[in-house]
Amino acid sequence: MTSMTKKVSFSMLRDFFRGIGRFIKLMSRNKVGFLGLLLFLWFILMAVVGPYMIEEPTSSDITAIYSPPSMEHLLGTDSQGKDIWAQIVHGSTDILKMALFTGVMATFIGVTLGSVSALAGGQFDAALSMLADIWLTIPRFPLLAVIATLVQLDNIFTLSLLLSVLSWAGLYRSIRAQVLSLKERDYVEAAIALDLGLWHIVFREVLPNMMSYIVISFTIAMRQAIYAQVGLVFLGLVPLTRNWGVMINLAWTQGAIFFKDSIYFIMAPVTAIALFVLSVVWMTRSLEEIFNPRLRTG
């Protein structure tokens, strides 16, 4: 590397770390938000690094069926003697990947359709809104269940795509409403007078002022995705294996709720899901502050 490239990459790295530092500082303004961030990062860590650190329990150990939490088994064992904690760790990857995927895709679809619809107006907007209204009357979960029996949903990506496409209507409506109100702002009118173009108006004028709204929509989409996935897996409609939903399914079918010692088997995945969703919800508190331009100092 020449000294020039070294300098550039060094400054890029420095900027990157500074950016992270600033991000952390901003997030820490709100205590609840910061807690959420930590919790969220913990889960990410668990999903990414965890499977390499902890061995996946494959063999059953009959001597340790439903043993309570101990030093050896942090959360106890399940009906086959397998460590629950390890299962949680291994089961997190699928869920998190899918949640994030779906969240991003659904938000992308919702934002694009919602903002274009609101700004274009006219027939297009009227038609799309009507379609969305009709779509929303369709009960999503039963539809999902039906599709699951018809289509092979064994792959995270397919499931994510399906979920995001099915959930477009709700996000579309809320984004559209928000854009409609922002569209009337004086600064948008000025942008029109200055002929800055539709692309600029959508992505530079309107959306930046909706960021906290978009983030919240994102978390809602994520939550819906998790529940949908867990629900499908719980019902045994989706042939995924390493999954919190699978754990709940197993726990349920094994009757884990009936024994005092086995309660950990069913509560562990349920709590994990709840905590993850909670971490995301808490994080949005901080994110809202970050996206509030009034807190920026130029």
Place this chain on the structure above:
Amino acid sequence: MKKEHSIEVRNLVRTFGSKRNKVTAVDRVNLSIPEGSVLCLVGESGCGKTTTGKMVAGLLKPSGGEVLYQGQSIWTGKGRKSPGFKKFRLDVQIIHQDPYASLNPAHTVYDTLRYPLLRHGLVRNQQEAYERVRELLRTVGLGPVEDFLPKYPHQLSGGQRQRVSVARALTVEPRFIVADEAVSMVDVSLRISLLKLLSRLKNDLGVTYLFITHDLAIAKFFAWEGEIAVMYVGSVVERAATPQLINSPLHPYSKALLSAAPEPDPELTHQKKRFELRSQDIPSLLALPNGCRFHPRCPFFEKGLCDTVRPQLTPVGDGREVACHIAVRELGIADMAVGNLSDAHA
């Protein structure tokens, strides 16, 4: 109206609402504004002046009538796609009333000003953009320039924000600016400097203004060398050169406005002769009076005439126009509205 760079509106109409509940906010307004001049549109809230202003600026499509720029109608032909419209679009800019809503809260001053410059290729690179933005800030009197560039709107005062709005309008080198109550929400002691800035732009750059306000004193100050058009419930009722309107208003509504306005001078204000109106009620746009819209409140009201025939804006000499049967008659000029009627009957 052969002058270049001038805007003219003919029979401009704007309605709102559904077929059954149609409200006419602007009812056949005719205005022409020669290059380099100032026309003040004055009236109370609901008179349609802002709606007219937005149509003049091309931001609102008229329901009827034409908007002509350089002799060409901007809404015909390919409409927004035509090159004529694009030129119009950049040549005519707007300055809004509310400094707290006119700037994008997510953009710094630098962002706000450089986007139009870069978008329209008015500068070739970031460096030139930077120079030009600094120049613009200097022009509107915001300094030291470096301090203002990275600031967000919430860090600026109302007056400062308005100046940024002016700078933003200037980025595309407009020929015509519609100022919609541009100083109403700025501190009293700062209004004059903002108006002087706008005047300077008129004198130095030849910018033409349509200045909308409900404050007669401000209208008088800004448009002293121009004209004032008074609007009432969607129509222009009088138009004259400012000194003439201020000193000898012809339309009873103009007289009422001028006499009712309080003055910042105790003796002057207490000595003012009051021109009393018959009623305080502004007519609802859904139930307009017959004939002259102003007749229920007018002390000059003549039964049989004012409540049946709508007065037309009639030239009365000196470049003045007034829409009032009585005023026109007093000046010994033929009342066009009544004339038409009797022609019809003849």
Place this chain on the structure above:
Amino acid sequence: MLNKATDIKMKNYKIPLSVRDLWVEYAVERGVVKAVRGVSLDLREGESLALIGESGCGKTTLGLSLVRLLVKAGTIRHGGINYVYREGREIDIRQLSERELQKFRWQECAMVFQSALNALNPVLTILDQFHDTFRSHGHKVTKAYTRQRAKELLREVQLDPERVIDSYPHELSGGMRQRVLLAMSLLLDPQVLILDEPTTALDILTQRTIIDLLQRLQSKLGFSMMFISHDLSTAAELADRMATMYAGVIVELGSVADTFYHPAHPYTLGLIQAVPTVTGDFEELSSIPGAPPDLIDPPSGCKFHLRCPYVAERCRHEEPTLVPVDGNPEHTAACFYPEKALAAASAMWKERRDVAGEKTL
């Protein structure tokens, strides 16, 4: 109106409301805003006092403090707010308990806010709101009595009682709502009326109605009125005395004639030079350069010195207090060199009168 000030001076006037050395602060993220810094003011019986200032000068804070309606973040750090009942009993408003305050407000001292449009309850008819007002101040009256009294007051404010009394606020125009609020404020026959920006955001003709109304009501009912505004014209119309406020202190106080024609503080002069008249000829006007100071970390000395055309060394270090102008205790100004503003004002008014005179020739 112009002679009333002198009349009041002559009489042995009573002072229903007086403020002594009031200090009010707000806590914000950046620090503490010293919004009101040592204000002393008397509201004399039957007079109309204008408190004029621009955004951030502290006038609204002062007004709210008088009836203790400050938001949570605001505290009265120091000072006394004295009130004298009609029968002579004196109290310190700062000492009142919440319950006593509730009785005090509206009954003794009514405050009408700027956002008249938002002050009325949208789900109650006007009659109900009047009735509500009666009951929440402990007057157990019948609806019939309320209706009668309300109609009286609505007539006073030149509204058609039949049309208004059973309507909802959204069915009335902004000007009408302002008048309804005015009528409501007089319901319990208060001794003092405080108005915050009574004519701002109103059209010319509506402004005129409100101004005329206030004058008539005051001379008929005899209440003392203090109105807070940034509008010099309203002060010229309505006030007997005017106080100009800047950066949390009163910088000039006097009769309307004195403060307008012989302003002794450069800020007052600056304001007058910045407001155009409607009739009359074209005036030479100018803005006051600069911007109001930061009240969290204000500059030293006179808070106006950075914008003052007559600034001298002393102004940078010492903050002036209100002193009589030309020995007249009724006209005070907080400036070390009042003669400068007085001279400039003299020249300005002479020129304005000359030009006006030329026109009539």
